[in-house]
Amino acid sequence: MAVRKSVTKNKAVKPRASRGKVTMAELLLRSPLEIHGFKRGQKVKAKLIGLEKSQADFNIGGKTEGVIRGIYYTETRGFLKTLKKSETVELVVIDPETFDGHVLLSARHAARAQFWSRLTDLKKTGGTLTVCGISVNDRGVSVEVDSMSAFVPVSQLGKVASRDPEKLVGQTFLVKVLEVDPEKQRLVLSERAVSEASEIKRTQKAIKSVKEGDVFKGVVTTVTSFGVFVEIKVNKVPVEGLVHVSELSWAKVSDPREFLREGDTVEVQVLHVEDGKLALSMKQAQGDPWVEIEKKYKPEDRLKGKIVKVSNFGVFVELTPGIEGLIHMTKIPPGTALKKGQELNCYIEDVDSKSRKISLGLIVTSSKPIGYK
Known part of the structure; x- marks a missing residue:
């Protein structure tokens, strides 16, 4: 009788698990998490694990933890102390792998974002x-x-x-x-x-009652290159406002420090109120000198003036503060030397109040001047 031999089919044999320590490679293979590599300057989402005296530890989804330490900890210590355990923030990679195998991080970017956000809210x-x-x-x-x-x-x-x-x-x-x-x-x-919160509150309340066009007597408190600060009384409450250099006078003022001094009493008009600040004007309080100028100056009137500017087409002469006229070069005899600051005799040729222009002629002798009709 024939004896049948049993035939054993080849089967895949599973490798025996190592009885020794499990390697990092094996742990990484068994991990259900996706392991990331990092680059210097990369922004990462980091979850706070622990905060020590000089170091903060974060889970950044890598094969090792992220840390903030050294100067990076010192510069953002205040911000780090505000974080709660397991809170997630965006950090920046400084070193992808330190000497002890960690990822060195910085919270400067996150700290600044929080800093400006907090200050905006405080304002x-x-x-x-x-x-x-x-x-x-x-x-x-x-x-x-x-x-x-x-x-x-x-x-x-x-x-x-x-x-x-x-x-x-x-x-x-x-x-x-x-x-x-x-x-x-x-x-x-x-x-x-x-x-001075209570004093400021009273001042702000007083400013709310001020209207554009109101006129006040005030005292100059500060003189600067760009204008002067004047203190006025609004319902007996002292309020300070700025008179810009362009609003000091109808005449041109180059340096307010040569025009006014601290303690001078002046009259000002309110130009506008914005964000609790007063913009004042001295020249508006004086009235516009060009209003009814044609009644004051008529053709052929003779008067004295002072040269305030010499140009290649003539000289500008100040008749009164804020009122200037032009003597055109064609009205100036050849060889006549004229300079800034010089006083001279002139006459009115024409007045145009709409364009704020006055044409002048130069009187050079006791007889009729050049161009005189």
């Missing part, structure tokens, strides 16, 4: 901010806010602080946000808005 709500004085110059006080630089102008220091701004250096104090511009990295703060 809207009128909330206060704690800053530390760094240095002082003639324009104001430089301060630090969450490792960022900002500025408090002299005009935004309260009376006490403005007496000795140096005392603010190294000290923390409260301010309010006046201007915030993330794109230009511009941040302007006010200490006065906190220290």
